[in-house]
Amino acid sequence: MLETRGLTSFYGDFQALFGIDIHVNENEIVSFIGANGAGKTTAMRTITGLLPCDNDMVTWKEKPIGQLRADQIAKLGIAMVPEGRQLFPSLSVEENLIIGAQSKRAGFWTLAKIYELFPILSERRSQGATTLSGGQQQMVAIGRALMSNPDIILFDEISLGLAPIVINQIYDALPDIINQGLSAIIVEQDLNRALHISDRYYCLSEGCITLTGNTDSADREKISTAYFGI
Amino acid sequence: MVWVNAIIQGVLIGGLYALFAAGLSLIFGVMRLVNIAHGDLIVLAAFLGLVVTTTLGFHPLTALVIVIPVMAILGYVLQYVLLNRTMGSDILPPLLVTFGLSVILQNGLLEAFSADPQKLNAGALETASLPMGSLNIGLLPLLMFVVAVCVIAGLQWIFYNTALGRAFRATSDNAEIAQLMGLNKNHVFSMAMALSLAVVAIAGIFLGTRTSFDPAGGPARLIFGFEAVIIGGLGNLWGTLIGGIILGVAQGIGAQIHPGWQQLAGHCAFLLVLAIRPTGLFPKVSH
Numbered sequence: 413m414l415e416t417r418g419l420t421s422f423y424g425d426f427q428a429l430f431g432i433d434i435h436v437n438e439n440e441i442v443s444f445i446g447a448n449g450a451g452k453t454t455a456m457r458t459i460t461g462l463l464p465c466d467n468d469m470v471t472w473k474e475k476p477i478g479q480l481r482a483d484q485i486a487k488l489g490i491a492m493v494p495e496g497r498q499l500f501p502s503l504s505v506e507e508n509l510i511i512g513a514q515s516k517r518a519g520f521w522t523l524a525k526i527y528e529l530f531p532i533l534s535e536r537r538s539q540g541a542t543t544l545s546g547g548q549q550q551m552v553a554i555g556r557a558l559m560s561n562p563d564i565i566l567f568d569e570i571s572l573g574l575a576p577i578v579i580n581q582i583y584d585a586l587p588d589i590i591n592q593g594l595s596a597i598i599v600e601q602d603l604n605r606a607l608h609i610s611d612r613y614y615c616l617s618e619g620c621i622t623l624t625g626n627t628d629s630a631d632r633e634k635i636s637t638a639y640f641g642i
Numbered sequence: 643m644v645w646v647n648a649i650i651q652g653v654l655i656g657g658l659y660a661l662f663a664a665g666l667s668l669i670f671g672v673m674r675l676v677n678i679a680h681g682d683l684i685v686l687a688a689f690l691g692l693v694v695t696t697t698l699g700f701h702p703l704t705a706l707v708i709v710i711p712v713m714a715i716l717g718y719v720l721q722y723v724l725l726n727r728t729m730g731s732d733i734l735p736p737l738l739v740t741f742g743l744s745v746i747l748q749n750g751l752l753e754a755f756s757a758d759p760q761k762l763n764a765g766a767l768e769t770a771s772l773p774m775g776s777l778n779i780g781l782l783p784l785l786m787f788v789v790a791v792c793v794i795a796g797l798q799w800i801f802y803n804t805a806l807g808r809a810f811r812a813t814s815d816n817a818e819i820a821q822l823m824g825l826n827k828n829h830v831f832s833m834a835m836a837l838s839l840a841v842v843a844i845a846g847i848f849l850g851t852r853t854s855f856d857p858a859g860g861p862a863r864l865i866f867g868f869e870a871v872i873i874g875g876l877g878n879l880w881g882t883l884i885g886g887i888i889l890g891v892a893q894g895i896g897a898q899i900h901p902g903w904q905q906l907a908g909h910c911a912f913l914l915v916l917a918i919r920p921t922g923l924f925p926k927v928s929h
Contacts, residue, residue: 462821
């Protein structure tokens with residue numbers, strides 16, 4: 413469904429990705445594993461159109477989308493939960509969720525469904541979004557992405573900076589979300605969690621894919637080697 | 643009594659300054675763009691009003707029906723075609739481009755309308771007044787003030803109660819993430835400029851009915867607008883209204899002391915606020 417071919421990306425003169433080939437099938441969860449600076453976030457930012465790339469480097473449902481703007485890509489059904497939540501501070505919790513539905517895609521997820529999934533957000537709906545705890549903010553960020561009824565969600569550093577108990581809550585909610593017929597790419601620091609939740613993995617190191625495979629047959633030692641790029 | 647009169651006149655003229663400032667405040671709030679050509683666009687709107695009133699025989703206030711949409715469309719196109727190309731993390735390019743635009747507008751208007759001062763003829767409205775005790779309040783200044791309050795209230799309502807306002811706030815918070823929500827940054831910015839120039843249209847028509855104007859008059863209006871915005875606190879629309887009123891009252895009191903002190907008193911009030919509270923009187927509270 414989503415595919416990259418020879419994906420490269422630059423920050424000015426600095427090349428961050430050196431020809432990455434990945435694909436994500438329908439209803440599949442894929443994880444990106446790798447150290448800081450390996451290019452995981454860059455890959456996600458390039459796929460979602462925040463960083464430029466050649467048109468045929470990214471294809472979505474057999475169509476090249478590399479040169480589309482981020483807002484056009486969002487409307488095609490590719491959503492991202494960015495690293496560090498990045499909620500809109502001037503908007504209330506509810507407004508943050510509503511703006512997620514800006515791309516006007518119909519589907520399962522509505523405001524009521526999000527409040528059903530995360531009841532605490534319903535209680536806090538009129539509060540400023542950034543007055544919430546880190547975990548609640550992550551719920552808003554996930555809800556905001558779901559409101560566009562995407563076909564795929566890219567989760568960047570889903571548990572970074574959250575308390576372990578909150579991370580468990582978020583991971584408990586994930587199957588409910590994915591079961592609505594979604595695909596996902598997950599970036600997660602915790603290797604065990606990443607392998608547990610996903611069907612396949614890509615190991616990134618210094619802007620290249622060093623290892624890939626199914627998570628049920630994953631060899632931890634090989635992954636560790638690939639992870640550190642030794 | 644002359645002092646009470648001076649203050650009341652100052653408050654009413656403050657409404658006009660708030661109209662000068664509201665559009666400026668709006669686009670700065672949404673996209674951190676400082677529009678140096680803002681004053682010249684106000685003068686352009688006044689000249690547009692002149693063309694509509696003289697060719698179609700409209701009353702200046704009726705001319706708003708044409709001038710507002712024309713200026714709004716101009717704003718959208720200006721932002722979409724020109725200014726969006728200059729937007730980025732650096733605030734200098736849009737500053738330079740709007741400065742250039744200001745020069746072009748002044749010279750273009752000079753070429754088209756000559757340097758003669760012009761005025762919009764509002765007929766009986768110009769001299770009509772309401773007796774209030776021993777004072778007479780001019781109907782036109784009062785109308786200007788009421789319109790200014792309505793415009794600010796309207797902008798406030800758009801900002802906090804509509805999808806457009808939500809898009810403005812989200813894009814202002816974080817343009818990149820707003821794009822991930824499916825908001826086209828270029829369109830949102832262009833809508834903000836369209837709204838800004840719709841307010842400019844109202845400001846221009848009132849400017850033209852209250853006083854004479856000429857192609858070189860833009861920068862002075864820009865200064866008043868800036869001062870009102872800074873006094874009130876950046877990004878706070880009601881603060882901008884208060885800023886305009888403070889500016890107007892200071893000028894009124896200055897003029898009462900000595901006619902030559904009118905402008906100076908306004909600028910002094912501005913400097914005083916800047917010295918004591920550099921963030922303005924009512925800076926926007928961050929959530």
